[in-house]
Amino acid sequence: MKNITFSQATLEAMQEEMLRDESVFVMGEDIARQGGIFGQFKDLPQMVGADRVMDTPISETAIVGAAVGAALAGMRPVADMHFADFFGVCMDEVFNQMAKIRYMFGGQTKVPVVVRAPDGMAKGAAAQHSQSVESWFVHIPGIQVVAPSNPADAKGLLKSAIRSDNPVIYFENKTLFPLKGDVPEGECLTPIGKAAVCREGRDMTIISYSAQLLKCLEAAKLLADEGISAEVLDLRTLSPLDTDAILTSVVKTSRVMIVHEAVKQGGVGAEVAAIIAEEALDALDAPVARLGAPFTPVPFSPVLEDQYRVLPAQIVAAAKKLF
Amino acid sequence: MAVNVLMPKLGLTMETGVIARWNFKDGDTVKAGDAIYQVETDKLTNDVLAEADGILRIRFAAGAVVPATEVVGVIVGPSEAAPWAGAPAGAATPAAHSEASAPATPAPFSPTTVGTGRPRATPKARKLAMERGIDLTILRGSGPGGMIAVKDLEGARPPRVSPLAAKLAVDLGADLSAIRKEGRIMKADVLAVAARPVVPPVSDAGADGRCEPMSAMRRAIARNMSASWNIAPMVSYNLRADVTALAELKKNLNIERKVSYTDLLIKLVARALQAHPLLNASVEGEEIILHEAVHMGLAVALEDGLIVPVIRNAESKSLGEIADEAALLAEKARQGRLTPDEYTGGTFTLTNLGMFGMESFTPIINQPESAILGVNAIVRTAVEVDGRIVMRPLMNLSLTADHRAANGAEAAMFLALVRDLVENPWKLLL
Numbered sequence: 001m002k003n004i005t006f007s008q009a010t011l012e013a014m015q016e017e018m019l020r021d022e023s024v025f026v027m028g029e030d031i032a033r034q035g036g037i038f039g040q041f042k043d044l045p046q047m048v049g050a051d052r053v054m055d056t057p058i059s060e061t062a063i064v065g066a067a068v069g070a071a072l073a074g075m076r077p078v079a080d081m082h083f084a085d086f087f088g089v090c091m092d093e094v095f096n097q098m099a100k101i102r103y104m105f106g107g108q109t110k111v112p113v114v115v116r117a118p119d120g121m122a123k124g125a126a127a128q129h130s131q132s133v134e135s136w137f138v139h140i141p142g143i144q145v146v147a148p149s150n151p152a153d154a155k156g157l158l159k160s161a162i163r164s165d166n167p168v169i170y171f172e173n174k175t176l177f178p179l180k181g182d183v184p185e186g187e188c189l190t191p192i193g194k195a196a197v198c199r200e201g202r203d204m205t206i207i208s209y210s211a212q213l214l215k216c217l218e219a220a221k222l223l224a225d226e227g228i229s230a231e232v233l234d235l236r237t238l239s240p241l242d243t244d245a246i247l248t249s250v251v252k253t254s255r256v257m258i259v260h261e262a263v264k265q266g267g268v269g270a271e272v273a274a275i276i277a278e279e280a281l282d283a284l285d286a287p288v289a290r291l292g293a294p295f296t297p298v299p300f301s302p303v304l305e306d307q308y309r310v311l312p313a314q315i316v317a318a319a320k321k322l323f
Numbered sequence: 324m325a326v327n328v329l330m331p332k333l334g335l336t337m338e339t340g341v342i343a344r345w346n347f348k349d350g351d352t353v354k355a356g357d358a359i360y361q362v363e364t365d366k367l368t369n370d371v372l373a374e375a376d377g378i379l380r381i382r383f384a385a386g387a388v389v390p391a392t393e394v395v396g397v398i399v400g401p402s403e404a405a406p407w408a409g410a411p412a413g414a415a416t417p418a419a420h421s422e423a424s425a426p427a428t429p430a431p432f433s434p435t436t437v438g439t440g441r442p443r444a445t446p447k448a449r450k451l452a453m454e455r456g457i458d459l460t461i462l463r464g465s466g467p468g469g470m471i472a473v474k475d476l477e478g479a480r481p482p483r484v485s486p487l488a489a490k491l492a493v494d495l496g497a498d499l500s501a502i503r504k505e506g507r508i509m510k511a512d513v514l515a516v517a518a519r520p521v522v523p524p525v526s527d528a529g530a531d532g533r534c535e536p537m538s539a540m541r542r543a544i545a546r547n548m549s550a551s552w553n554i555a556p557m558v559s560y561n562l563r564a565d566v567t568a569l570a571e572l573k574k575n576l577n578i579e580r581k582v583s584y585t586d587l588l589i590k591l592v593a594r595a596l597q598a599h600p601l602l603n604a605s606v607e608g609e610e611i612i613l614h615e616a617v618h619m620g621l622a623v624a625l626e627d628g629l630i631v632p633v634i635r636n637a638e639s640k641s642l643g644e645i646a647d648e649a650a651l652l653a654e655k656a657r658q659g660r661l662t663p664d665e666y667t668g669g670t671f672t673l674t675n676l677g678m679f680g681m682e683s684f685t686p687i688i689n690q691p692e693s694a695i696l697g698v699n700a701i702v703r704t705a706v707e708v709d710g711r712i713v714m715r716p717l718m719n720l721s722l723t724a725d726h727r728a729a730n731g732a733e734a735a736m737f738l739a740l741v742r743d744l745v746e747n748p749w750k751l752l753l
Binding site: 254281282283284285286287321322323 | 445446447448449450466467468470472473
């Protein structure tokens, strides 16, 4: 084990995969010379060769379009979005081209693209640079969506995403980059489509992912002080969802809460809640609870931004209402 | 001065009755003699009349199954309140099961039943309660939003159930938690619940039809016949009997007094049943109850239904007694004056469609009996006797028997004996 940051973990993943497979390359805005806005590409050109880490013009359409083309030509490109908010610019390339080509050509070709998308609220980044937009992509067949919450999964999921023959959107919450955590030495692959129980519990299940998961773990500790044993499930992959893990935990605890940083309305929590209602209604001893951001853009004001977040105290309060 | 409105006890065997319909609403003014509600027992519907003037307060809503003699409502003066709190309890809520003469205890008002009358409970609590036979309506919810949660089930004891009742509940798909009883749940309780009508489906009769709700008797027939059809593996047997001798006997008897073919058949079938007790039996769970006496049910068609009055101990009654009793019961049946004691407890049923010219049919057993004999028209038929073709009056006998009780050979021997007695009625003297 080594204790490294989330950012270093993604860098290790890039380096290892690029050295392992020379068809892997990365392109994006300010990644080669600047090393990425969060330092996640720092010194990568020196490690793997400058020609495989490419700075691009400010055109997400061009970045994803080129990545899809390169993938069809046999490469395994990694495209960096800079901010997940910028997906809007290249949406046709993402959901009409990247997601559809393998299907429309009857499986004759593969589209092994990874789109890295830093998302979530940093301090005061405002409405256009703070969003969590994962549920847009969970709704699109043909794309896999992952969202690690810790350095080990950051490395393991990025490596699995690069090796996947299907397009994968890799959401990496901006606030996670500087956080440290244990990462296994040697090969580290987190399977796509597998959730993880990161805290065992008896009385209720808290389902979350990405940075919000850390708030849930804090809340679980507070709940334990009040005698409530909360299990915390990290979805890790949002599409395809690990239905078995969700249902197994719900059947075990009978109470469930889904928490995400993204807006609650139409969020991943709605899908998870619906699956539980469809498959395990009889297991529920309380209504399903969902926590997410209010239905409003992310405010710029730091005071309002704090109101917008789902903090551990709110999770604890909502959890207690399930009993 | 408040006057109680009771669930009447219509006959000795009546334990519970269903409030079929209230003719007045809670709070309506009623006059003595008004028919305030309809009570429905297994087969009959009776009106219950108001015994005083005043304001009607309803305790149990229509559909409730209430023990006989229980208070179902009260007629009060203008300033009086009902001695219980809250609105009328829903169909599933009658909690009282006091002794017949004990004063009524008000139905406990539970905040968990507000709204639909269905207790608010978590899905898991609901499922566990059903599995354990726990009545949710008597529990208080302490879960989220006052819902009944799994923790509220702890300590709630499932009802005690006799093994036979438990088996029957499974066989009939009856919900034990719907039975409110302080003592042990017995077979009769399960049968009462199993017989309760399901909510009638809302149907759209369309442009070329009309929708008529079933009468209480129609519903009783529907559920009894369906239950019989579902529970009994039935086999039908047909045999033609030459009634020459029986017709001769009847003709001679009628010089003395009126005796019908049905009366004669009751007598000789009762005799045949004594030789074949498996046809005069009841299947209960994994036991067969063999009845010593023959209580002969006689299907009587009514204008809007069917009822089966019972001639008790037909095996030991004279033909004259049978004829008198059959005539009396049939008359009472047509007038709707039969008491439950007169149409329950049969051990075998005779049903006659001969007057309509039927030559064969497959009657459905009147459970819990194990067989039913259908009597058909007498038809003059060419038959061979001693090498010659002659015309003889033949009557087809259509027996349906429950194979759980009687195998084919047993049923066939019984039917052959009936024919033998029809063709040689003098054997009744032996």
